[in-house]
Amino acid sequence: LESAVTKILIVKAANxxxxxxxxxxxxxxxxxxxxxPQYLRNCQVYxxxxxxxxxxxxMVLSLDNLVPTSALSVAEEQLEALRPNEEIIQTLRPTxxxxxxxxxxxPEIFTASMPLxxxxxxxxxxxxxxxxxxxxxxxxxNVLRVIRPEEYLPVQRCLSERSKLxxxxxxxxxxxxxxxxxxxxxxxxxxxxxxxEHLQAKGLLGTTVIxxxxxxxVDLHELIELAAPEYLMTINDREGLTV
Amino acid sequence: xxxxxxxxxxxxxxxxxxxNRVKEIxxxxxxxPVMGSSPEIAGLINHRGEVVTLFExxxxxxxxxxxxxxxxxxxxxxxxxDSPDQAGIxxxxxxxxxxxxxxxxxxxxxxxGTAQTQFISEVVELENxxxxxxxxxxxxxxxxxxxxxxx
Numbered sequence: 001l002e003s004a005v006t007k008i009l010i011v012k013a014a015n016x017x018x019x020x021x022x023x024x025x026x027x028x029x030x031x032x033x034x035x036x037p038q039y040l041r042n043c044q045v046y047x048x049x050x051x052x053x054x055x056x057x058x059m060v061l062s063l064d065n066l067v068p069t070s071a072l073s074v075a076e077e078q079l080e081a082l083r084p085n086e087e088i089i090q091t092l093r094p095t096x097x098x099x100x101x102x103x104x105x106x107p108e109i110f111t112a113s114m115p116l117x118x119x120x121x122x123x124x125x126x127x128x129x130x131x132x133x134x135x136x137x138x139x140x141x142n143v144l145r146v147i148r149p150e151e152y153l154p155v156q157r158c159l160s161e162r163s164k165l166x167x168x169x170x171x172x173x174x175x176x177x178x179x180x181x182x183x184x185x186x187x188x189x190x191x192x193x194x195x196x197e198h199l200q201a202k203g204l205l206g207t208t209v210i211x212x213x214x215x216x217x218v219d220l221h222e223l224i225e226l227a228a229p230e231y232l233m234t235i236n237d238r239e240g241l242t243v
Numbered sequence: 244x245x246x247x248x249x250x251x252x253x254x255x256x257x258x259x260x261x262x263n264r265v266k267e268i269x270x271x272x273x274x275x276p277v278m279g280s281s282p283e284i285a286g287l288i289n290h291r292g293e294v295v296t297l298f299e300x301x302x303x304x305x306x307x308x309x310x311x312x313x314x315x316x317x318x319x320x321x322x323x324x325d326s327p328d329q330a331g332i333x334x335x336x337x338x339x340x341x342x343x344x345x346x347x348x349x350x351x352x353x354x355x356g357t358a359q360t361q362f363i364s365e366v367v368e369l370e371n372x373x374x375x376x377x378x379x380x381x382x383x384x385x386x387x388x389x390x391x392x393x394x
Contacts, residue, residue: 037287037296037328039383043280049287049294057275057287057294 013063020061029053033060097192101185101215102166104149106156109215111208112168114187116220121167121178125160128180137178139167144176147227149218154201170220173231177224192217202226244365245345250338250374251318254306257338259367259374264320268337272297272317285333290319295329303382305358320379330383341374343367 008019033048040046047062098114121144127137128146135146146167150157160182167178188210194217196206203223207214224232248259249268267290274286274297285299297317301307319331349366364378 034294037294037330039284039296039298039328039330040277040280043277045279046277049275051289051292051294055289056273057289059275059277059287 011063013067016067018063018067031058031060096189098187098189099192099210099217100168100187101210102168102181103183103185104155104180105158105160105182106150108155109185109210109213110149110181110218111192111210111215112218112220116170116172118169118171120184121169123165123167123178125162125165128165137167139178142176144169144178145228145231146178146180147224148180149203149223152223152226153203153216153218154199155216168220170224172221172233173224174233175231177228177231179220179223244343244348244376246343248341248343248367248374248376249318250341251316252335252338253304254301254335256304256306257372257374258300258304258334259338259341259376260318260320260332260379261376262340264323264379265318266321267319269317269319269331271315272331272333274317274333288317288331290329290331293329295319295331297331297333298382300332300334300377304362305356320383323383341367341369343376349373 007022007025009022009025011018011020029052031050031052033050036043036046036048044065045061046059047065048060050058050060052058099111100114100117102110102112104110121139123137123139127139128135129137135148137144137146144167148157149155162182166181166184168181169176169178190210192208192210194206194208199207199216203219203226205217205219208217209215221232244261247262249262249265250257250259252258269288269290272288274288276286277284280286282302283299285297288295288297314336316334316336317331318334318337319329322329347367347369349368351360351363351366355363359375362378362382363375365376367374367376
């Protein structure tokens, strides 16, 4: 029966997203996958079979094998080469974006893309402990590695006399990590246009003007890559994150 | 051979298997076809919580394909040591159990094609009909010459 609606099941395999055209979607079930009988060992598109609640046998597709079987890999690798950094696309696109404005110890005003921020924490400067040459803070039962943007970005570093500090906890880290900022100036929804002409440094996407003030757009991902790369998610992990 | 043979019909032809290999007969098996598998495999069925592979016997024996089956049954076979997975064969309908003695066995007629002869161990002559006794070892066994080895 030809239907006017095409149903596509969106699936994720490795770090790519694929669509499978299906006739209908029956149900979602937690199942125990049984190994494929050896008689079917040549059917590599299946990873096993399972017995459903109604007693019927359902075949379990193996996405890892389905993709090479469908000869999709070539096209997909080309696509990979063409695809620039996702965050850059996002920031170059002149659409309304939610950004966080903040200051570190110097006078510069920074911006960071709000969708990449998981949460903010408030800490006291005294809570930060030096272990080796790295700084950590115990915050609400968790130990977080803290990094200071001034150490990695071409900005001023001043002596801080503040009684409280803020931590920006990004989304794409595998272990708890916070970025120390001295003052948050709130978040705004704004049309962000990144100017890459003046400031080019690792950890910075460029400058952007907000309310007639030049602000520095921080590339949170690159900043952490500079400061603590072992805290970053791998590409695979990152794909799971909806930015 | 000597012993009991379970007879059954496949595409109107009377065939049989050694009854010691038969575990159970199921009627109208509700099996799941496996897309992309070889045509000899009909699909998978849940038989008492076990996933059983059902073989399309008509295809294995190269019998002409029937567009429409009035009835369908399956024979679940006992699993053997050399192939741990459970298997079954799809048949039209089961027949009688026949007590076979050595004097009932006839050599294979040369008119049968190799597709058939390689899986038939003998022809048993009854009063008014003949039964093709299948060699399940060659069909489902693990040996070099078995069908399983090729598919």
